[in-house]
Amino acid sequence: SVLSLTVLDEVDSTNAEVIRQWQAGSSSIPVCIADCQTAGRGRRGKAWQSPRGENLYLSMGLTFHGGFAVLDGLSLVLGVAVANALESLGAESIGLKWPNDIFLPDGKLGGILVELQGELQEGVVQVIAGIGINVHMSEAESVDQPWTSLASAFPALEWSRNRIAAAIINAVHDAAEIFANVGFSDFRAPWQSRDIFLGKTIHARGGELEGTGEGIDGTGNYLVRNAEGVIPVRAGEISLRMG
Numbered sequence: 247s248v249l250s251l252t253v254l255d256e257v258d259s260t261n262a263e264v265i266r267q268w269q270a271g272s273s274s275i276p277v278c279i280a281d282c283q284t285a286g287r288g289r290r291g292k293a294w295q296s297p298r299g300e301n302l303y304l305s306m307g308l309t310f311h312g313g314f315a316v317l318d319g320l321s322l323v324l325g326v327a328v329a330n331a332l333e334s335l336g337a338e339s340i341g342l343k344w345p346n347d348i349f350l351p352d353g354k355l356g357g358i359l360v361e362l363q364g365e366l367q368e369g370v371v372q373v374i375a376g377i378g379i380n381v382h383m384s385e386a387e388s389v390d391q392p393w394t395s396l397a398s399a400f401p402a403l404e405w406s407r408n409r410i411a412a413a414i415i416n417a418v419h420d421a422a423e424i425f426a427n428v429g430f431s432d433f434r435a436p437w438q439s440r441d442i443f444l445g446k447t448i449h450a451r452g453g454e455l456e457g458t459g460e461g462i463d464g465t466g467n468y469l470v471r472n473a474e475g476v477i478p479v480r481a482g483e484i485s486l487r488m489g
């Protein structure tokens with residue numbers, strides 16, 4: 247499969263650009279990188295701060311057979327791929343916060359937004375994987391959680407956005423192919439080895455469910471242990487309780 251790479255000085259959102267390329271009839275795997283975004287999108291309708299020149303803003307358009315059910319697992323697969331790519335460049339201790347936030351001990355390093363474009367034909371779904379990594383992020387306004395960047399966490403290494411992009415594009419491309427062929431099973435152990443919730447007290451479902459993080463099951467649900475047993479959480483919120 248052929249990748250077609252677009253590098254832009256400025257864009258509203260690289261996810262939106264990939265959608266436009268599909269709508270314009272692109273039959274390859276559209277990949278878009280921008281130097282800054284004017285309307286960067288985060289999960290749960292939040293904005294993603296996208297200052298010029300500092301960070302990586304990357305989106306890839308992926309096509310899967312098997313209907314919308316592929317999406318839950320895919321989100322975790324992407325987290326594993328991005329974490330492995332960053333580690334191959336020297337970033338140690340990359341953690342994952344379910345389902346797919348990229349974490350370091352100091353805070354959030356990056357995020358992944360999976361958007362569903364639609365069904366091309368019966369069972370063939372188009373998905374946009376949007377990946378934002380803080381590379382040289384110097385300041386952020388009103389971000390609601392601790393954050394960090396590759397340059398501040400690993401100051402001894404040189405961080406080139408081109409090299410990071412290349413590593414992530416390759417890793418995501420390979421992981422998506424494995425996921426399409428054999429499903430989620432190969433990704434469970436690699437995901438679990440990076441789980442920042444493991445053994446920690448967490449709440450889910452808006453605080454209704456409290457327990458200890460137990461990793462994920464074979465389909466990517468998060469497992470919470472409490473007095474009643476082990477409860478799988480699919481949708482809804484899990485947040486780590488601090489202190």
Ligand code: BTN
Nearest residue numbers: 259286287288289304357376378
């Ligand atoms: C999150 O909320 O954690 C997900 C953030 C995803 C941000 C990336 S930056 C590239 C791509 N384009 C967007 O508009 N969002 C994603």
